[in-house]
Amino acid sequence: MHGTWWPDLLPELLREVSCRLHVGADFIRFHAVCKPWRDSHGPSTTTGAGQFLPWLLVPIKKSGDSLNFRCVFSNTSYVAPPAISGGSGTGMNWVASADGTTVRYFTAFEPHGLTLHDPLAEGPPTHLPGENVLRRLEENPAGIIYNNGAVLLFSKHDSFDTTTAEFRAALLRPGDTEWMFVHRTLESPFDGAFCVAYHNGKIHVTVEDSLWQVVSVTGESTAATNNDDVQVPRPRSMPRQCDGYLYERSYVLESRGELLWVSVHILMHYPDQGKNGVNDLVDALSMSMHTLEEVTKEPEKLLWTRKDGRSLEDRVLFLGWPNSFALDASRLGMSGGFAYFLYYDDQGGCRLHERHGVFRHNLIDNTTEFVEWLPQGWDKEMCVWLLPQLTIAPVNQGPATTSRSNKTCAWVLVSNLPLRAKSFWLHHLFIMLQRLFSIFSSRLFGGKVIY
Known part of the structure; x- marks a missing residue:
């Protein structure tokens, strides 16, 4: 070019x-x-571009770790210096925008308290309001920044009996000057993943696939009570153990005003003896999708209803932590009706180390494709999908530092040299040619010879 x-x-x-x-x-x-x-x-x-393909950002596991980026669409990796040093908290402390355009690292410094650091650009940290949010949330909070300016920070702590979990959240709504705090004890049958979303003035959270807790935060109080909480049961259309599937992980996102719940399942009998390759893994994976709807004729106020994958044929879903999002496929220059997510494979405990990879699920025919394995050290549950945002800066073209010669230059091409020509012979030849061309160039061109 x-x-x-x-x-x-x-x-x-x-x-x-x-x-x-x-x-x-x-x-x-x-x-x-x-x-x-x-x-x-x-x-x-x-930039004016349609949309850049997203990158994966691996979480920091300890202070001083480098930031690892990966674009699975261009097979490109990038390593950046650590976002912070000397801060408290690692691992799950990402605060990402709901649309995937920005990400911050959430930590605590003395004496400034809570701060948000940009891992991609240097600059002063963003200081959160002067509430003791960290004490209320305890360790390892994460968060999502929504398009309307709302900030939701949250954390989960499993109990010793592994049957319940303590969920804590802090919400700063647009126009509010004080944080609203939420503290709930939720059912948690195992040390599983959880997902959280703020939608239509409510916090939606689940730590397993059988029950959602919907916390209303529309009041003026800074502490949301559980009087108006709604529990939304698991839909009957979701795969169950009696169907031969095990629940693996949930993702929640908002797309075109709808709250979507995407859950990943795997066949109970994977891996079968002799069937433990990547082709067998993609055959064992399944995905279900539901949307939250308000109902008036049923006893329940809210219900998860099955979402037809064909209704998403013009969108692409990117499922990660702490946020997931959907993009118009036309802006990405790719086909729609797909969901990209991360999954691991330990072959039923037969592998010494888990392999973590990126997979693409077809939301229309419910089939899964393997994209690529990620380098060792990447975590299936904690990776952030990040959309690159570029800004065109003016190009300052200063004056030339050297003057350009206006003298005419002549070039000499010597071809068909004999095979026995040595460097000494060539040197002697060029000296003779230089003398001859110097005479002609000075008389005809008024310039010099470059050879």
């Missing part, structure tokens, strides 16, 4: 070309060589 290829193209056409570049690295290369397209944008404007 060369800059002289583009001058005759209209700016609108150049922008159309850039909109079809969904890998961040390709977009940057195009921006670097295509000066007419750069000039068609004002300084510090957004």
Whole structure:
């Protein structure tokens, strides 16, 4: 690609070309060589691209760890310095935007208290309001920042008897000056994953697949009581053990005003003897999807109803921690009706180390495809999907530091050299040619010879 290829193209056409570049690295290369397209944008404007393909961000497991990024669509990896040093808390302490465009690292520093650090850009940390949020949430809180400005921080702590879990949340709604705190004891039959969402003025949380707790936070009090809580049971349409499936993990996200619950299941008998390859794994995986609806004729106020995968044929889902999101497939330049998620494979305990990989599930025909295995150390449950956001900065072109010579240059091409020609012979030949061409160039061109 060369800059002289583009001058005759209209700016609108150049922008159309850039909109079809969904890998961040390709977009940057195009921006670097295509000066007419750069000039068609004002300084510090957004990229104007349709949408970049998301990257995976692995969580920090201990202080000082580097940040590892991976784009499974371009087979590209990137390692960045650690986001922070000297802070408390690791692992699950991501605070991500609901749409996947930003991510922050949530930690506590003395004497500033809670702060949010940007792992991708240097700059001062964002200080949270002066409430003792960390003490109320205890260790390892995570969070989601919503498009309307609401901030939800949460944590879960399993009890010693492994039958219950303590769920704590802090919510800062748009326009509020004080945090609202939630503390609930939830059923937790195992040390399993949990997912949380803030939707329509309510906090939705589950720590297993049989029951959801919906906490109403529409009041003015800074402590939400459980008087208006609603428990939403598991839908009958979800695969069960009697159907030969085991529940693995849940994800919750909002798409076009709907709250979607996506759950991953696997066949109980995987791996069968002699069937433990990746093809057998994808055959054993299954996924179900439901949407939350308000009902008036039923005893329950809320119900999870089955979501037809064909209704998502124009969208792509990216399922991760702590947030999941959906994107229009047309903006990504790819087919819709798919969900990307992470899963592990220890072959029923036969492998010494778990393998963690990325999989793509077809929401229309309920089939799963293998994408790639991730490097060792990546965690299936804690990876964040992050959408690259680029901003075009003005290119400052200073004056040239050296003057360009206007003298004419002549070039000499020596071909058909004999095989026995040595360096000494070539040196002698060039000396003779230099003398001859110096005479002609000084008389005819007024320049010098470059050889």
